[in-house]
Amino acid sequence: xxxxxDNDGVRLLKFERNQQSTMLIADPFETTIEYVGYLHLTLxxxxxxxxxxxxxxxxxxxxxxxxxxxxDMRIDAVELDSEVVAIAREFFALPDDERLTVTVADGRDxxxxxxxxxxxxxxxxxxxDFVPRRLLTxxxxxxxxDRMSPCGVIAYxxxxxxxxxxxKAFRSxxxxxxxxxxxxxxxxxxxxxDSRDNTRNIVMLASDTELTQDELLxxxxxxxxxxxxxxxxxxFGEDLYRGKVRSGDVPLITDEPKRR
Numbered sequence: 081x082x083x084x085x086d087n088d089g090v091r092l093l094k095f096e097r098n099q100q101s102t103m104l105i106a107d108p109f110e111t112t113i114e115y116v117g118y119l120h121l122t123l124x125x126x127x128x129x130x131x132x133x134x135x136x137x138x139x140x141x142x143x144x145x146x147x148x149x150x151x152d153m154r155i156d157a158v159e160l161d162s163e164v165v166a167i168a169r170e171f172f173a174l175p176d177d178e179r180l181t182v183t184v185a186d187g188r189d190x191x192x193x194x195x196x197x198x199x200x201x202x203x204x205x206x207x208x209d210f211v212p213r214r215l216l217t218x219x220x221x222x223x224x225x226d227r228m229s230p231c232g233v234i235a236y237x238x239x240x241x242x243x244x245x246x247x248k249a250f251r252s253x254x255x256x257x258x259x260x261x262x263x264x265x266x267x268x269x270x271x272x273x274d275s276r277d278n279t280r281n282i283v284m285l286a287s288d289t290e291l292t293q294d295e296l297l298x299x300x301x302x303x304x305x306x307x308x309x310x311x312x313x314x315x316f317g318e319d320l321y322r323g324k325v326r327s328g329d330v331p332l333i334t335d336e337p338k339r340r
Contacts, residue, residue, distance in 0.1 A: 082163060084171050091171060093139045098209065101139025101172065108173035109148055111141040115237050115281040117310040118267055118319075120146075122200045124299040125233040125265075125287050127307060129153060129199035133227075135187030135215065136205030137164060139172035147180045149309055156198075157182045158190045160205070188214055191223055198227055201234045211238055216253055219335045221260045231289035234261070237281060242268050242321050244277025248330050254284065255327035261286035265296065265320060272318040293320070 083094045086105065090112055093101040104110040119142050123129060130153055134143050137159035146155055159165050162184045168174040174182070183190060187205055201224050203215055214220060224234055234257075240250030258264050267283045300317040303309070 082167060084167060091139075093167065093172065095206070098206070100206075101141050101168075103139060103141065103172050109145050111139075113141065115269055115283060116141045116145075117313060118269065118281075118283040118316055119202055119204065119235050119237065120308050120310050120313065121265075121267065121283065121285060121300065121316060122202065122233045122235050123150070123304050123308055124296055125285055125289060125291060126199050126229075126231060127299070127304050129232075131196060131198050132156070132200035132202065133158070133191070133194075133196075133198045134202045134204065135190075136203065137168055137174075137182065138204070140168040140174040141172075142202065142204065143180060144173065144175055145310075147175055147177065150307075151179075153179070155180045156194070156196065158185055158187045160184070160186055188220055188223070191220075191227055194227065196227070197229050197232075199229045199232045201228060201232070202237075203234070204237045209239070211236070213333070214335070216256070216333045217335045218256050218259060218332055221257060225260050231287065233285055233287040233289070236284045238284065239279055240282055241277050241279050242266060242271075242282065242323070242325055246277065246279050250282060251325055251327060252330040252333050254325045255330055256333045257284065257286045258327070259332060262288045263291065265293070266325065267316065267319045268321055269319060271321060293322075296320075 085092050089105050091103045102112045132155045134157045137157045143155050143157045241247040265285045269281045297317040301314050303313050
């Protein structure tokens with residue numbers, strides 16, 4: 081069930097009971113949802129990105145800002161629900177432009193069919209509370225890897241914890257990503273100010289590029305030499321998790337065997 085409401089200058093899209101997207105009515109390229117800005121960390125890994133794939137559209141907060149801020153970039157967005165696409169266009173100012181292509185499809189099926197190679201892949205798709213399992217498995221991650229440029233970067237937005245009793249699901253995803261890419265960076269939102277083990281949005285980046293942690297932080301602090309205009313972007317490096325993500329007690333996430 082989808083619901084669009086306006087309140088105090090903010091337009092809100094809800095899926096069932098969960099807030100999915102927001103937009104400032106006076107500035108359609110701004111959102112009040114913090115994690116969306118963290119997905120621009122992909123530019124700190126791949127500053128010269130020219131093509132991006134975003135699986136999960138919602139109100140289009142990420143793709144429309146990428147379209148505006150990075151004029152040399154082509155963006156493919158994939159959304160499972162055609163009604164969500166219609167809402168994004170009618171109520172959330174989703175641009176109609178040749179650099180931004182929106183396809184109604186299953187994200188994994190699209191990835192298998194597309195002829196394109198991507199510098200950036202973003203997975204921001206939720207089935208109510210959770211990212212669908214088929215978008216988390218090692219097989220899917222290897223499919224993403226096969227569709228990425230040599231120094232490309234993938235980003236996930238998930239809800240979870242990096243340690244503690246609620247961390248196993250995220251730690252399984254981290255272990256799975258680390259089995260595919262050389263580098264994995266984890267940004268649990270707000271952990272610099274609140275280090276408790278509660279659940280929160282976590283933006284995870286993975287890439288084969290040769291980039292040290294210090295180099296990544298320098299790029300963030302410089303806003304990728306001024307390329308990124310997201311508010312407070314220069315401080316996002318404070319949330320980089322520098323601890324070890326334990327993996328010995330969690331499984332790799334794999335496709336379930338097909339029943340005969």
